[in-house]
Amino acid sequence: MLHIYYATDTGNAEIAAHTLGQRLGESSAVVVHDLGTRTPDDIGAADGVSLFICASCDEGQVPEHARDTFDALSTGGHDLTGIHFLAVGLGDSVYRDTYNHGCRRLVSALELNGARLLGEPYLHDASDGSDPVTAVEDWYRTVADALLAVPR
Numbered sequence: 001m002l003h004i005y006y007a008t009d010t011g012n013a014e015i016a017a018h019t020l021g022q023r024l025g026e027s028s029a030v031v032v033h034d035l036g037t038r039t040p041d042d043i044g045a046a047d048g049v050s051l052f053i054c055a056s057c058d059e060g061q062v063p064e065h066a067r068d069t070f071d072a073l074s075t076g077g078h079d080l081t082g083i084h085f086l087a088v089g090l091g092d093s094v095y096r097d098t099y100n101h102g103c104r105r106l107v108s109a110l111e112l113n114g115a116r117l118l119g120e121p122y123l124h125d126a127s128d129g130s131d132p133v134t135a136v137e138d139w140y141r142t143v144a145d146a147l148l149a150v151p152r
């Protein structure tokens, strides 16, 4: 099972999550979640692998709709020790001091509770002109598939 969680401000992360979910769902079991509707306990209880697609907004914050979940994770004390996860950040390097900080913060909060990051987060930069949804699909095909093939 693959659980895809999105946190979005202007919609890219949500579209990327559903686009990937639809494509992968043709060959395997995938569930797409609005991160803001999940508690840390929900995230910790998920089977299989988790993928977090998180935009940055408001000077490097996690998007508003997912802020309560993020804040709860940030306090620590939740059992995410069974969770292996991949991370994607959607950001823009014009925000030089807070580039992709939303994703970086979310990764730290997940790790604080014992979740294990697989590989390096993929950080998309809107300034390179590429479409974030296509870029996430390309990353998944070339990198994530290989990471998930590694025995854990």
Ligand SMILES: Cc1cc2nc3c(=O)[nH]c(=O)nc-3n(C[C@H](O)[C@H](O)[C@H](O)COP(=O)(O)O)c2cc1C
Residues within 6 Å of the ligand: 007, 008, 009, 010, 011, 012, 013, 014, 055, 056, 057, 058, 059, 060, 061, 063, 090, 091, 092, 093, 095, 098, 099, 100, 101, 126, 132
């Ligand atoms: C008002 C605003 C603030 C932003 N702040 C940041 C930021 O601090 N750091 C960053 O890397 N990107 C920032 N971005 C860029 C977005 O994260 C990027 O465009 C991303 O693709 C948006 O994804 P979303 O549509 O899922 O929200 C900002 C964009 C806007 C419109």
